[in-house]
Amino acid sequence: MPDVRLAAPADAVVAALDRAERAAADAELPAALHPIPLLSALSEAAFRRVLGTLVLRRLPAGALVIREGEPGNAFYFVASGRLRVYATDGLGRQTDLAELGETAVFGEMALLSAQPRSASVVCATEVDLLEAGQKALAQLADELGAVAEALHGFTRERLLGNLMATSPLFRPFQRMQQRELLRRFTSHDVASGTVVIHEGEQGRGLFVVLSGELDVSRRGADGSAIPLAGLRTGDVFGEMAILRNAATTATVVAVRPATVLFLAREYVARIVAAVPEIKSYLEALAEDREIDNQLVLGEDVPADERVLI
Structure with missing residues (x-):
């Protein structure tokens, strides 16, 4: 079955969205399928405008709906079928993040920012999707404040779930331990242009990018x-x-709005001392990063000087 795009029949739209609304209050719903409180955040007028813009997409098993790294310009309601959500690391290895079924909503980050997609979504079976594309987003322009507020908590939970599933920092721990570790982090929203780390300052702790984009730079001889x-x-x-236990060697600046998680150095030291896998991961990360930095700077540092002691 090819990718078929049709104007979504009104009855199909209303039925699918009604199921999503009912499911939002269903305490038995699996965690992977939590619908977002999107519709309740809209005025009746905005809701009706959105209904007229939705497109019904009928996709075969194996069809890729969202590709990780691409810009987001639509979000989707699942009318029928099942989809797999996964992330891919630098070596091409896939990590399953969730399975989505009827009444699920995904791709909602398109409502909040121009962030690239943080995961891929592929059809596990034949799927009917209701696609809310650029026209729907335009119709929502006046409502985005309310929608963004409704989505913020849900989206943060989804990002945290993805982080725990894919980051080597959390890999040595069981699920409950991962949650406990996350509780030790503080979350900080930073505006574009914010300096998160100044080169030469004392290291305050460990940072993890939850969303957004930051650039790393070092001062040259000419400043x-x-x-x-x-x-x-x-x-x-x-x-x-x-x-x-030294001063920072680079400056880190947010180049677009970002959310970073921060773990104070005292707690990092305790984890490194208690969990050898974390110590090995951070040491390897630091060594690889320093080698990359030297290549960019065109400097040659003897191997002995790169060893972390």
Whole structure:
């Protein structure tokens, strides 16, 4: 069955969205399928405008709906069928994040920001989706404040779930331990242009990018900033200064609105001492990052000087 796009029949739209609304109050709903409180945040007029813009997509098993890393310009209601959500690491390995079924909503980050997709979504069976694309987003323009507020908590939980499933920082722990570790982090929303780390300051702790984009740079001999790397969702930074008990060697600036998680150095030290896998991960990350930095800067550092002691 090819990807078929049709104007969504009014009865199909109302039925599918009604099921999603009812499911939102269903205490037995699996965690992976939590519908978002989207419709209740809309005025009746906005709701009717959105109904007229939805497109029904009928997709075969194996069809890719969302590709990780691509820009988001639509969100979807699942009218029927099942989909698999997964993330891919730098080596091409896939990690399953969730399974979505009837009444689920996904792709909602398109409502909140221009962030690239943080995961891929593929059809596990034949699927009927109601797609809310650019026209729907335009109709929602006057309502985005209310919608964003309704989505914020849900989206944060989804991002945290993805982080726990994919980050090596959480891999050694069981689910309950992961949640306990997350409780030790503080969450900070940072505006574009905010300096999160200043080169030369004492390391304060470990940072994890929950969403957004940050750039890393180092001062050159002439005082200019030399770009070293970019940081995206799931990236860890601040580990070098913690492991070496030294001043930070680079500046980190948000280049678009971002949310970062922060773990104070005292707690990082306790985890590193107690969990060898975390110590090994952070040491390898720091060493790889320093080698990459030296390549960018065109410097040659003897191997012995790169060893973390």
